[in-house]
Amino acid sequence: MANPRSRAYKLQLSEHxxxxxxxxxxxxxxxxxxxLPYGSTLFVAVSLLRLCxxxxxxxxxxxxxxxxxxxxxxxxxxxxxxLSGTVQEIAASLEESGLVHPSPQTWKIFLAALNHMxxxxxxxxxxxxxxxxxxxxxxxxxxxx
Numbered sequence: 183m184a185n186p187r188s189r190a191y192k193l194q195l196s197e198h199x200x201x202x203x204x205x206x207x208x209x210x211x212x213x214x215x216x217x218l219p220y221g222s223t224l225f226v227a228v229s230l231l232r233l234c235x236x237x238x239x240x241x242x243x244x245x246x247x248x249x250x251x252x253x254x255x256x257x258x259x260x261x262x263x264x265l266s267g268t269v270q271e272i273a274a275s276l277e278e279s280g281l282v283h284p285s286p287q288t289w290k291i292f293l294a295a296l297n298h299m300x301x302x303x304x305x306x307x308x309x310x311x312x313x314x315x316x317x318x319x320x321x322x323x324x325x326x327x
Contacts, residue, residue, distance in 0.1 A: 187319070189263040191224060194289040196253030199296075203257075206299045213307050221261025222311075222318045227295035228268050229314050230302055239272065240281045242294045251293045262317045 195203065207223040234242060269292075273285040286294075299307070 187262075188221065188260045189266070190258040190260045191221075191265060191292070192289065193224075193257045193259060193292055194252055195255045195257060195293075196251060197255070199251035199253055199293060200255060200257070202251050202293075202296050202300070206296050209300075209304075210307060210311065213304050214311055219261070219318075220259045222320070223299075224259050224292065224295075225261045225265055225314060225318050226307070226311055227299040228265055228272070228292065229310050230306070231291070231295040231298050232268050232272055233310070234298065236275045236279045237281070239276055239279075239294075242298050243276075243282065243286050243290060245294065245297055247297055248290065248293050251297065252289065262319070264317050 193199070193203070203220075203223065206227060207218070207220060210223050210226060211218050231239070231242060269288055272291055273288075276282040277285045
C-alpha cells in the first residue's frame, strides 16, 4: 500500500487558540522568508516540543495559557503523516516518565507545542525548520531568500 504524502490533523481551538496558531504561522513564514502551508507550522511546533527534556514536558502541557487555547472550533491542518509518530513519542515519553497520567490528548499536545513555539528564538525556529524540511516536503536549505 502506498504511503500518503499528507494527512489531516484535528485542532480543537478557541478564538485565542486560532490567534496563537496564526501568530506562530506568521512568525515561521517571516523567519523562513517564504509562504508556507499551515501544516508546516504544526509539524515544526511538535518537532520543537519533542526536543524538550521529558522533565519539562508536564510544565509545557500544564502551562496556564493552554486551557484558554482549547475550544470548540475545529480546524484541520494537513501535514506529513509522520507527525502522528512524533506525537506518539511525546505521549509515550510522558507516560513512561510517570509525570503525567493518563497520556494527554493529541489536541492538547498540539496546543502545548504551539505555545512552546512562541517562546523559542528565531535561530532555533530556523534550525528546526531546516532539520524537518524534507519531512514537510521542502527542499533542504530552501528558505525563500
